[in-house]
Amino acid sequence: MNADDQDLLDALLEGHHRALARIISKIENRAPGYRDLVSELYAHTGNADVIGITGSPGAGKSTLVDKLAETYRERGETVGIIAIDPSSPFTGGAVLGDRIRMASTIGDMDVFVRSMSARGTLGGLSTATADAVKAMDAFGKDKIIIETVGAGQNEVDIVRTADTVAVLVPPGSGDSVQTLKAGILEIADVFVVNKADRDGADRTVQELQEMLHIGADVGFGGSGHHGADAMAGTDGDSTDDTDTETDSNDLDDWMPPIVETVATKGTGVDTFIDELAAHKSFLVDSGTHAKKVRQRYAEEIRTLLREDINALLEDELESAGGVDELAEAVRMGETNPYAIADDVLTPVEDCLSEADIEAVQAEFDS
Amino acid sequence: MSSEQDEESQSQPQSHGQGEGRSIRCLVAKVGLDGHDRGAHVISRAFRDAGFEVIYSGLHKAPDEIVQAAVQEDVDVLGISILSGAHDTLVPKIMSGLEEYGAREDTLVLVGGVIPEEDRPELKEEGVAAIFGPGTSIEETIEFVRENAPER
Numbered sequence: 001m002n003a004d005d006q007d008l009l010d011a012l013l014e015g016h017h018r019a020l021a022r023i024i025s026k027i028e029n030r031a032p033g034y035r036d037l038v039s040e041l042y043a044h045t046g047n048a049d050v051i052g053i054t055g056s057p058g059a060g061k062s063t064l065v066d067k068l069a070e071t072y073r074e075r076g077e078t079v080g081i082i083a084i085d086p087s088s089p090f091t092g093g094a095v096l097g098d099r100i101r102m103a104s105t106i107g108d109m110d111v112f113v114r115s116m117s118a119r120g121t122l123g124g125l126s127t128a129t130a131d132a133v134k135a136m137d138a139f140g141k142d143k144i145i146i147e148t149v150g151a152g153q154n155e156v157d158i159v160r161t162a163d164t165v166a167v168l169v170p171p172g173s174g175d176s177v178q179t180l181k182a183g184i185l186e187i188a189d190v191f192v193v194n195k196a197d198r199d200g201a202d203r204t205v206q207e208l209q210e211m212l213h214i215g216a217d218v219g220f221g222g223s224g225h226h227g228a229d230a231m232a233g234t235d236g237d238s239t240d241d242t243d244t245e246t247d248s249n250d251l252d253d254w255m256p257p258i259v260e261t262v263a264t265k266g267t268g269v270d271t272f273i274d275e276l277a278a279h280k281s282f283l284v285d286s287g288t289h290a291k292k293v294r295q296r297y298a299e300e301i302r303t304l305l306r307e308d309i310n311a312l313l314e315d316e317l318e319s320a321g322g323v324d325e326l327a328e329a330v331r332m333g334e335t336n337p338y339a340i341a342d343d344v345l346t347p348v349e350d351c352l353s354e355a356d357i358e359a360v361q362a363e364f365d366s
Numbered sequence: 367m368s369s370e371q372d373e374e375s376q377s378q379p380q381s382h383g384q385g386e387g388r389s390i391r392c393l394v395a396k397v398g399l400d401g402h403d404r405g406a407h408v409i410s411r412a413f414r415d416a417g418f419e420v421i422y423s424g425l426h427k428a429p430d431e432i433v434q435a436a437v438q439e440d441v442d443v444l445g446i447s448i449l450s451g452a453h454d455t456l457v458p459k460i461m462s463g464l465e466e467y468g469a470r471e472d473t474l475v476l477v478g479g480v481i482p483e484e485d486r487p488e489l490k491e492e493g494v495a496a497i498f499g500p501g502t503s504i505e506e507t508i509e510f511v512r513e514n515a516p517e518r
Contacts, residue, residue: 021438021440024438027389091416093415093418093419093420094419095414095422099421114439147369
């Protein structure tokens, strides 16, 4: 790591806001040397609670995040917020508007709000988000909130970098609840029916409850009966294997609560915070937290490898005259994409036999 | 269409910023009590279409709030829109706030709005890079940002 980056890192650890901002920029830009920086950050992380908040546009995410931050501050905790907005697929430009809604804590530097755009990098946003979270964690933030529109897989990956995921469901989305079913609703640890003073809020709550109970009955994203039985069983036996027994069922034991809020008035925010805290305690007590963190790091390693190998190949392609010529050859019917991919990858496969992953693993086995 | 243009239209979005993965970040700020943000909206949209990342502050912000946003968001460009005539008190406050966080040197500060000719030298002395009055073309502003956004 060069001297400038070292200074920046030291400044971040000492609590200089500008250094934190600068490091997040480096992460976002993938500036030269950002990897060394992030590597150094790891040693200082692990103290923050990371909360992901997602939901459809206009569900009230930013407003709720604002109230959440305000309440945490009243309780004496520092807050970092990463607000992600889409960027234009055509120009790459973006208007990042979440900050406007976060007015309650404005002027308070202990709430660090950072707007990020989905810069159209290859799955890179979830990596950048995870790294930015690490920077805030190392800085010493107690709570880190990631806010993003719940539109697709990319966003699902982003909020998965959080320990606890809250999904906002505004009233009157009865029909869209159906369409959302096989996606974002599955990742919720806490449901928030925001704008609960509006017509149809009760109905939305009821529909969510129904969905959860059906899920519990068929064992999908399960909880409910199954979890309750398992718990009752372990209560009865006092044998030694109860621990392992509960371990295997841990993921099934959390029944996502449904919280009603009116973010603009701050109604229900305390209950919401209690539920977030309850989920965190559940994670820690049940041992699920370690499992989750492990999964997250596994995913990070995979993503890094994927991106790096991809970058290596891109460089190789570039030096060989770019992909355009090959694409033209396909267009002229001379070859096809599969054949080209095979040709390019054959030497890579040969090299893989030399890659000594076991040696890397052995290093940490002791 | 020439082959050169063809290439341009197919290039990755990020190539519109500065170098790989780099995008020009701007904060468009409304400071003080003036409530006219039409111009700020237009410029935000134009910057977006130019491929910049734009953070809009919203109306009626205090200088401290603008400084906080500029520092946290680590923007390359701070565009301040003032139509109230209070530029000679508000702009210096923002500049000294940036100074406090060590952000003054490498932030390109622009002022837009109604700024009388005789007030301009003073603002320039404060560290404002350019002042865009009524009638400035959007292309001119974008060009200025592209050429002067700090390399860092």
